[in-house]
Amino acid sequence: MEGFRVLYWHWWGLALILAALEMFLPGAAFLWIGGAAAIVGLLALLVDVGFAIQLFLFGALAVLAWFLSRLVARRDPTDVHAATLNRRGEQYLGHVLILDAAIENGFGRARVGDTVWRVAAAADLPQGARVRVTGVDGALLLVEAA
Known part of the structure; x- marks a missing residue:
């Protein structure tokens, strides 16, 4: 065998x-x-x-x-999508949004696609105003008038 x-x-x-x-x-x-x-x-x-x-x-x-x-x-560090994966708010940096709710006392709401985000700005702005995303703090988008 x-x-x-x-x-x-x-x-x-x-x-x-x-x-x-x-x-x-x-x-x-x-x-x-x-x-x-x-x-x-x-x-x-x-x-x-x-x-x-x-x-x-x-x-x-x-x-x-x-x-x-x-x-x-290894990932390309210049790949924007890989760099912001699981940090969705950072994907919107620089985007211009329209306010769904006026910013009063520093806080308001803006729609991004099918999601409504809470936004914060130094100055109060009316509903419908255009704002630019300048930063992110957790689930809060930091914006300024565009």
Whole structure:
């Protein structure tokens, strides 16, 4: 009886397991390493190579895949949408809005799309006035007359 031999579908099974782990563990690292396993499986299907070469190739591809995943994960700091993700108010800096409710005693309301925001300004302004967003304080937009 011949000993256990690693075949291409073993590598593909490992790739599927690593892809499944990706659903439960963050970071996209397992997905990339699973891709390395899939590539080794494809090589094992096309070429008859020994287990030592397969294992070495998997290790090398896994390290390369990890570095590539870090490279892809870097974000462009000039990307406005990525910089203001989960900080919605900051997306409106510089926008000109029309007041839904007059600013009285420093506070009023303005509509942005389908959302009404509470706004604050140093001077009172009438309803319908145009204001420019100059800052954000939590869920409060800081505005000035435009």
